[in-house]
Amino acid sequence: MRKTLSAIALLGALFLSTAAPLSAQDRTSQLYILGGELSNSAATSTADIDEVMPRMKAIGLNTVLVPAYWDLTEPTEGHFDFSLIDRTIFQARQNHLKVVFLWFGAWKNSMSCYAPLWFKENTKKYPRAMTRTGKPLEIASAFSEDVFQADSRAFTRFMQHLAEKDKGIGTVSMIQIENEIGMLEDARDHSPLAEKAYRGKVPAQLLKAMGKKAAGQTWAEAFGTDEYADEIFMAWHYARYVERLARVARTVYDMPLYVNAAMNSRGRKPGEYPSAGPLAHLATVWKCGAPTVDMLSPDIYDTGFKSWAAQYAFPGNRLFIPESRCCEDSGVRALYVMGEYQAAGFSPFAIDQAQPSETHALSRAYHLLSQMQPYLSKSSPHRKPYNSWGILFDQNDRQRIIADGDLLLVCRHYFTLPWDKRATDGTPWPEGGAAIVKMAEGEYLIAGSGVVVEFKTKTEHRQAQPHPLGEDGFTLGGKPAATESAVGSHKAHSFTGRRSGIGYVDQVSILADGTLQYLRRDNGDQDHQGRHARIGVDDWRILHVKLYEY
Numbered sequence: 001m002r003k004t005l006s007a008i009a010l011l012g013a014l015f016l017s018t019a020a021p022l023s024a025q026d027r028t029s030q031l032y033i034l035g036g037e038l039s040n041s042a043a044t045s046t047a048d049i050d051e052v053m054p055r056m057k058a059i060g061l062n063t064v065l066v067p068a069y070w071d072l073t074e075p076t077e078g079h080f081d082f083s084l085i086d087r088t089i090f091q092a093r094q095n096h097l098k099v100v101f102l103w104f105g106a107w108k109n110s111m112s113c114y115a116p117l118w119f120k121e122n123t124k125k126y127p128r129a130m131t132r133t134g135k136p137l138e139i140a141s142a143f144s145e146d147v148f149q150a151d152s153r154a155f156t157r158f159m160q161h162l163a164e165k166d167k168g169i170g171t172v173s174m175i176q177i178e179n180e181i182g183m184l185e186d187a188r189d190h191s192p193l194a195e196k197a198y199r200g201k202v203p204a205q206l207l208k209a210m211g212k213k214a215a216g217q218t219w220a221e222a223f224g225t226d227e228y229a230d231e232i233f234m235a236w237h238y239a240r241y242v243e244r245l246a247r248v249a250r251t252v253y254d255m256p257l258y259v260n261a262a263m264n265s266r267g268r269k270p271g272e273y274p275s276a277g278p279l280a281h282l283a284t285v286w287k288c289g290a291p292t293v294d295m296l297s298p299d300i301y302d303t304g305f306k307s308w309a310a311q312y313a314f315p316g317n318r319l320f321i322p323e324s325r326c327c328e329d330s331g332v333r334a335l336y337v338m339g340e341y342q343a344a345g346f347s348p349f350a351i352d353q354a355q356p357s358e359t360h361a362l363s364r365a366y367h368l369l370s371q372m373q374p375y376l377s378k379s380s381p382h383r384k385p386y387n388s389w390g391i392l393f394d395q396n397d398r399q400r401i402i403a404d405g406d407l408l409l410v411c412r413h414y415f416t417l418p419w420d421k422r423a424t425d426g427t428p429w430p431e432g433g434a435a436i437v438k439m440a441e442g443e444y445l446i447a448g449s450g451v452v453v454e455f456k457t458k459t460e461h462r463q464a465q466p467h468p469l470g471e472d473g474f475t476l477g478g479k480p481a482a483t484e485s486a487v488g489s490h491k492a493h494s495f496t497g498r499r500s501g502i503g504y505v506d507q508v509s510i511l512a513d514g515t516l517q518y519l520r521r522d523n524g525d526q527d528h529q530g531r532h533a534r535i536g537v538d539d540w541r542i543l544h545v546k547l548y549e550y
Contacts, residue, residue: 027254027255027256027294028256028294028295028318028320028344029378029379030377030378030379031173031174031256031318031320031344031345031379032062032344032345032373032376032377032378032379033062033063033098033100033173033174033320033344033345033346033347034060034061034062034063034334034345034346034366034369034370035061035062035063035064035065035100035322035345035346035347036056036059036061036063036064036065036326036347036348036351036352036362037064037065037102037322037323037347037348037349037350037351038052038064038065038066038067038350038351038352039349039350039352039353040067040104040108042066042067042350042352042353043066043067043069043084043088044069044072044084045084046083046084046087049084049087049088049091050087050091052352053088053091053092053094053095053097054091054095055352056095056097056351056352057095057096057097059351059359059362059363059366060362060363060366060367060370061097061351061366062097062098062366062370063097063098063099063100063173063345063347064092064097064098064099064100065099065100065102065176065322065347066088066099066100066101066102067101067102067104067114067179068084068085068101068102068103068104068158069084069104069114070103070104070105070106070114070115070116070151070154071114071115071116071117072084073085073154073157073158074116074154074157075116075117076116076118077116077118077119080154080157080161082158082161085101085158085161085162085165086165088101089165089166089171089172092171093169093171097171098170098171098172098173099171099172099173100172100173100174100175100176100322101158101162101172101175101176102176102179102322103155103158103175103176103177103178103179103245104178104179105151105154105155105177105178105245106140106142106147106148106151106178107139107140107178107179107180107181107182108178108179108180109179109180109262109274110139110180110181110182110183110184110262110274111138111139111184112128112138112139112140113138115140115151119140119150123136125146126140126144126146126147126150127140127141127144127146127147127191127193128140128141128191129141129142129183129189129190129191129194130189130190130191130194131185131186131190132186132190134190135185137184137185139183139184139189141189141191141193141194142189142194142234142237142238142241143189143191143193143194143196143197143237144193148241148244151245152244152245152248155177155245155248155249156248156252159175159248159249159252159253160252160253162252162253163252163253166253167253172255173255173256174255174256174257174258175249175255175256175257175258176257176258176259176260176322177242177245177246177249177257177258177259177293178242178245178259179260180260180261180262180274180277180299181238181242181259181261181274181276181277181278182238182261182262182273182274182275182276182277183234183270183271183274183275183276184271184274184275185271186230186271186275187227187228187230187231187234187269187270187271187275187276188230188231188233188234188275188276189234189237194237197233197237198218198219198220198233199218200218200219201216201217201218202217202218202219202222202223203236205288206236206285206288206289207222209284209285209287209288210284210285210288219232219233227269227270227271227275228270230270230275231270231275231276231282232276232282232285233276234275234276235276235277235279235282235285235286235289236285236289238276238277238289239278239285239286239288239289239290240289240290242259242289242290242293243289243290243291243292243293246290246292246293247292250292256294256295256344257292257293257294257295258293258294258295258296258297258320258322259277259278259286259290259293259295259296259297260278260297260298260299260322260323261274261277261278261279261280261296261297261298261299262274262277262299263279263298263299263300263301263302263308264279264281265302266302278296278297280296280298280311280312280314283296283314283317287316287317294318295317295318295319295320295344296312296317297312297319297320297321297322298311298312298321299321299322299323299324299349300321300323300324300325301323301324301325301349305324305333305336305392306336306392306397309321309336309337309340309341313340313341313343318341318343318344319337319341319343319344320343320344320345321337321343321345321346321347322347323347323348323349324346324347324348324349325348325349326348326349326350326351326354326358326359326362327348327358328357328358328360328361328430329361329430329431330346330348330358330359330361330362330365331361331362331363331364331365331366331449331540332361332365332392332431332432332433332434332448332449332450333346333392333431333433334346334362334365334366334369335365335368335369335390335392335433335434335435335447335448335449336390336391336392336433336434336435337390338369338372338376338390338435339376339388339389339390339391339434339435339436339437339447340388340389340390340391340435341390342376342377342378342388348362361449361540364449364540365448365449365540367540368435368447368448368540368541368542369435369447371447371509371510371542372435372437372445372447372510372542373512374510374512374513374514375388375437375439375445375510375514376388376435376437380514386437386438386439387404387437387438388435388436388437388438389402389409389435389436390433390434390435390436391411391432391433391434391436391448391451392431392432392433393411393412393413393431393432393433393450393451394413394429394431394432395413395415395428395429398412398413398416399411399412399413399416400412402436403458404438406457406458407442407455407456407457407458407500407547408455408456408457408458408461409436409444409453409454409455410453410454410455410456410461411434411436411451411452411453412451412452412453412454413429413432413450413451413452414432414450414451414452414534414535414536414537415429415432415450415537416452417452417534418469422537429537430450430537431450432448432449432450432451432537433448433449433450433451434446434447434448434449434451434453434535435447435448436453442500442546442547442548442549443544443545443546443547444544444545444547445508445542445543445544445545446533446535446542446543446545447541447542447543448535448540448541449535449536449537449538449539449540449541450535450536450537451534451535452532452533452534452535453532453533453534453545454531454532455500455502455532455545455547456499456500457497457498457499457500457549459496459497459498460497460498460499460500463493463495463496463497469528469531498549498550499549499550500547500548500549501530501547501548501549501550502527502530502531502532502533502545502546502547502548503546503547503548504521504523504545504546505521505522505523505526505527505533505543505544505545506518506519506520506521506522506543506544506545507519507520507521507522507541507542507543507544508542508543508544509542510542516544522543533545
């Protein structure tokens with residue numbers, strides 16, 4: 001096997017050896033971001049900011065992710081203008097919002113498009129990355145100290161300004177350093193400065209983190225010479241660059257810091273996707289190279305949302321999704337990650353450009369999640385060590401069984417119920433999802449849309465003889481309902497053990513201190529005569545379920 005692949009295979013097993021320190025967990029514990037990221041040019045004038053921030057509040061966000069543009073902050077070298085930053089903070093306070101600033105410095109989506117013109121024009125002082133054929137790219141070289149110093153000076157002034165305006169107030173809750181760092185067209189930089197670094201020795205701390213015993217190796221000796229080896233080399237140097245900026249931020253205005261990654265999807269190779277960014281398979285490299293950064297965060301646009309999220313929910317890295325495709329499924333995806341991972345937050349991209357049909361569900365979900373904060377936020381003063389889960393279903397992924405001690409929560413998409421005509425008439429199934437919280441033994445909260453949950457003891461589930469039932473509880477096709485006795489001519493089997501029953505299913509709202517406010521009771525037809533708890537695909541509810549055994 002190639003040296004590179006064996007090295008990459010070590011990454012997943014080595015997360016714990018490079019996990020962020022406890023202080024990083026403490027810094028991110030207070031985050032409960034029901035967010036949305038503005039499109040790239042949405043905050044380039046005060047008029048833009050004045051128009052967009054009230055709209056974000058109306059959608060139901062508690063946090064807005066806003067670019068901080070290097071080219072507009074330092075349009076002339078050494079002369080800074082923070083008027084857009086100040087206006088963003090002012091409007092956030094007026095609308096009772098938090099802000100996460102995104103430093104669009106040396107790189108944004110790999111490219112150096114937000115560097116000021118004076119920087120771009122001076123390629124001798126601020127050199128570009130190159131492909132292996134010598135083609136210069138619109139990407140500043142991470143190996144140039146002049147590039148770093150220019151970026152760092154502007155970033156330092158930015159952080160100093162935030163400290164002057166916001167320290168002790170806390171409108172700004174987090175900083176993203178750069179944006180979707182990565183090399184395109186090639187797996188690594190081949191400029192003269194990069195080649196010099198490549199001929200050097202691999203740092204001992206990286207070799208140790210990756211389980212390499214031999215010291216004094218070059219990059220080629222340690223990892224091989226293919227594009228995956230090149231990616232490790234490049235990831236280390238991007239991480240070290242970011243680490244230097246992160247230390248600046250930590251010194252000037254201490255707050256949570258993260259970096260975001262464009263995914264390596266659709267079978268693409270390094271350089272076909274932004275190579276060497278803070279990707280899950282490079283987490284050991286990034287955690288070793290940039291320990292001051294609190295979170296590596298995925299930007300999820302491709303299919304397989306649950307799989308991408310799971311890759312970033314590893315020890316020492318709290319899940320935060322700063323970008324996701326803004327769509328009608330965004331709401332249930334937010335409920336899923338907050339329930340399954342007690343994530344730091346969720347944020348669809350370009351929310352300012354989204355259609356009402358795309359933000360409607362998100363608004364409904366955020367309304368539920370804002371009520372669920374006492375049960376899902378890691379820093380809630382009312383919080384107990386609640387167990388929580390997330391469920392997310394589509395037309396192909398329809399069921400999940402959650403084991404909670406001797407009890408099973410059999411969770412399914414709402415359209416698995418046979419009586420809704422949309423389940424079988426060819427209508428595409430919208431995603432259904434929920435956050436589920438265990439309040440006590442036999443007591444649960446379910447907040448979501450488009451789901452149905454049954455509660456069964458393990459012994460009951462093992463002995464189940466499924467018979468599809470209609471909305472009235474009768475067996476479909478006109479046959480009599482199944483009983484505990486023999487069905488037809490089949491031999492009867494004695495039931496053993498205990499069953500779980502539904503005491504009640506109540507629709508509730510939740511006060512800020514976690515107190516449940518009764519709204520109405522779902523019984524009879526609404527809980528299938530005590531068989532399940534359910535929330536329709538067109539509904540957004542919080543259910544309080546109390547069980548008993550018999």
